[in-house]
Amino acid sequence: MSRSSQASPAGYTDQSQTRIEPLPPAVREQAISWYVKLASGMQSVEDEAAFTRWHHAHTDHARAWSQLQKMGGRLRHGAELLTPSIAHGALQKAAHAGGRRRALKTLVCLGMGGTALYLVQEQLPWRASLSSLLADVSTATGEQRTVTLDDGTQVALNTASAIDVRFDAQQRRIILHAGEVLLTTGADPAGRPLVVVTAEGTLTPIGTKFLVRHEAVPGLHAYTKLAVVEGAVEVRPHGQQGQPVIVRAGQQLQFTRDSIAPSTPLDENSLAWVDGMFVAASMRLDHFLAELGHYRPGVLRWTPEVAGLRITGTWPLHGADATDLILDSIARRLPVKVTRSTKYWVQVSLR
Template sequence: MNPSRAFKPLAPDAGPLDPKVVAQAAEWVVRLQYDDTLAARQNCDAWRAADPGHELAWQRLNMLGQDLRNSTRGMAAPQVATTLEQARDASRRSRRNGLKWMLGLGLTTGIAWQGRTLLNDARLLPSLLADQHTGTGERRNVTLKDGTLLTLNTRSAVDIAFDAHQRRLTLHTGEIMVSTAPDPGGRPFVIATPHGELLPVGTRFSVRRLAEDGHPIRVAVFEGAVDIRPRHGGPTRRLHAGTQSDFTADTIQPPETLRSGGDAWVRGMLVASRMPLDQFIAELARHRPGLLRCDPAVAGLQVTGAFPLDDGDRVLAMLEQVLPVRAEYRTRYWVTLTRR
C-alpha cells in the first residue's frame, strides 16, 4: 500500500505549529523538487506519519502553494509579477502574512532552494519577517528616510527602526554595506548585532554576519570610522578607514588592513587574491542556488582574479580553464569541484 494514500486532510485551524516542524516540512517540500524518487517520497511519508504535527505542517505548506498557483493561473506574466509584488508589500505590513507569502512564493516559483536556506534552522525564521531581506544571488539597494544608502548582499536580512531619538538597523544575517547620511536632528546611527552595537562616524562600511551567534562578526571600514561597542561591556574601539576587524560580545580583534576588493560584491564581482579554492567556493556558493562543494583534494589550490557573482556556471568554467579541476554536475543545483 502506498503510504501517501493513508493521509487524510486535517483541519486548517488545528492549532499552532512548532517553527522547527515548519522548517522540516519546508525542507521536505524543497527536497522533493530536486529528488523526486521513490525512496525520497517514502522517507517523506514516514516523516509525515511520525507525528500529527508533521502532517499538519506539510498540508499547510502545500495549501499555501496551491492557493498561490490558483490565484495566478491564467494571468499574463507581468500581471503575475505585479500581483506577487503587491502581496509582498502587503506582507511587510503584516508580519504573520509575510511569513505565509514568503513560504508560498519560495515554494512555488522555482526558487525553493532559497526557502531551504532560510528555513533550515529555526533561528533564521526571523529573516523571513525582516523589513528588508534578499534571497540567494540577490542584492538590493535601499535608500533610507534620512538619505542613507543601504545595500544588502545575498541571503541577508535587516530590520529598520527610525524614531525621534536614533536611526537603528538590526542585522539578522548576511552582509550589508552602509553609506550614512548626515541627520539634521543629530540622531545617532546604530547597527545592532548579537555581539554588540556599531556607531558609524560619517562613513561607508560593511558588516558581515554569516555564522552562528558564537562566531565573530566582521566590520570593514572604507570611509570615515566606526565605533565597535561589545555587548558585554568591553571597551569601545574605533575602527578607521582602510581597516577591518572581527568582534564578539566579549572581544575585539586587532584591526587588519582592508583586503583588496572587499566591497566588490556591491558591483556584482568576487575579487580573489591567492584565495584558497575551498574559501573561494564557499563564497561563490552563497550567491548560487543549490549545493556547491569543493573536494578536499583541491581545496588548497589558490585563486586570483575577478569573477562575476551573477553567473556561477561561467565562474566554474573559468576555474576549469586556469586550474587542474573540473566541475562535476550531478544536477544543475548539485556541483562538486574535483581534480582533473
C-alpha cells in the same frame, strides 16, 4: 519595554525611486502561519480558499507572500513540491509539537524549493534567523539591491541579506539579521545617532561609509566582520563591558559576542560585489568556493585535495548563470573538475 522594541519600522526608497513601506508585524505573523500550513500539506480545501481570500484582501498580504516565496521558492502548493514524503512528516511533526515557529525552522532546514533531501542528510544548515524571512529589506540568493532610508542613509545589500530598520525620536537603528551590507550614512537633521546591530554586537558610525557582514555556521562559529571605507566606527560586542574599540578608515576586523580580533588593513576586494564583481587575489580555493557559495542556491562542496590550490581573477556576478560560469572558469585554470549531480548539488575535485 526597551526603546528599540518601541521604535517603529521605517520606510525606504528603492533603486527605482519607489517609496516602500515596511510590512506591519501582524501581516508578517499571518504570512508565516500560511507559509507553514501550505508547505506542510495539512491544509484543507477550505484553507486553500481562505488563503486566496487573505492573499487578495490587501496589497501588504501579497507583498508578504512574495517575500516568503523569494526566500523559499515555490510554496503555494507545498504538499506537492516538498518531496519525498519524509519531508512532509518532519514538517507536520514540528508543526504539531512546537507550533508554526518550530515548523518554519524545519521548513528552512529543508532548503526549500524542492530540495527536501537536505533535511534527511542534514547537509544544508539554515543560514538566516527566522526573523530575516520577512525583514523590512532583504535579498534572495544571488540578488543585490540598494535602498535609501528616510534619513538619507544608503544601504547596499549583498546576496541573501536581510535588515530591519527601526527609527524613533532618540536613535536610528538598523538590525542586520543575515548577509552583508555597505552603508553610507546620511546626515540626520534631528541629530539622532545611527546604530547597526548584529547578533554579536553594536556598531556606531562616526560620519562614515562601512561594510558589515554577519556570518553564522550553526554549531561552528558566528561573527561580524566590519570594514571601514571612510570615517570611523565604534564596536561594542554584546558580551564585553568597557570602552568600545574604534575602527578607522582603511581598517577591518572581526568580532564575536565576547572578543574582538586585531584590526588589519582593508581588503579592497571585499567591496567588489558592490560593483557586481567577484574578485580573488591568490585566494585558497576552499575560501574561494565558500564565498562563491553565498551567491548560488544549494550545496557547493569540494574535496580536501583541492582546498589549498590558489586562484586569482575577476568575474562578473550579474546574470542567471554567473556562478556556473565562474565554476567553469576555475576548471579551465586549475587541475580540477566540476561535477554537477543536480543544479543544487555541485562538487569540485581533482581531475
